[in-house]
Amino acid sequence: GENVEQHPSTLSVQEGDSAVIKCTYSDSASNYFPWYKQELGKRPQLIIDIRSNVGEKKDQRIAVTLNKTAKHFSLHITETQPEDSAVYFCAARYFGNEKLTFGTGTRLTIIP
């Protein structure tokens, strides 16, 4: 089955700086990679996703890059703000399989 590793487990960034979270996956058949953000005491919510037919996707201050050859993908947050503080989860699955495999999460703290 799929295995997703996520690093780092915790990350502290000065407000205004950039944050990068990295994930690797094991199943070369995986072709859908969503990122979820979970604020303290709240539900996980999808913030961005990428399919394997593209290498990068951007949405305002967040972007995700995918390297299929190396089987890794990354979340980039630029111009970080206090409201970016949360736990971020990466996940992977292949088309047609609803079952998502999640990484272990990264706790991001933005230092004012």
Add this chain to the structure above:
Amino acid sequence: DARVTQTPRDKVTEMGQEVTMRCQPILGHNTVFWYRQTMMQGLELLAYFRNRAPLDDSGMPKDRFSAEMPDATLATLKIQPSEPRDSAVYFCASGTGTSGWDEQFFGPGTRLTVL
């Protein structure tokens, strides 16, 4: 704004008691997922359904856990008997199941504490 709902939001019980958690998926969604979240294990998939049929419950301890969908608007997760190691937040999520790129929408979770 349609959302997945879960009840109860918090549950404190004693070891050995039966616990039932309920989930109402978003109307029209035909995939439902149960996850358990702990500090140590992150988000673990316990079971999931498509069109009310169980497709995968390999993540669930079957001797004490059971998951069902009595109808399209209700999914249940039962633990009997409960143990302290079951203490966690249990999330339900649903998806449309209409494409391979479906987003999973999470409910607010049930925080279970077993004493």
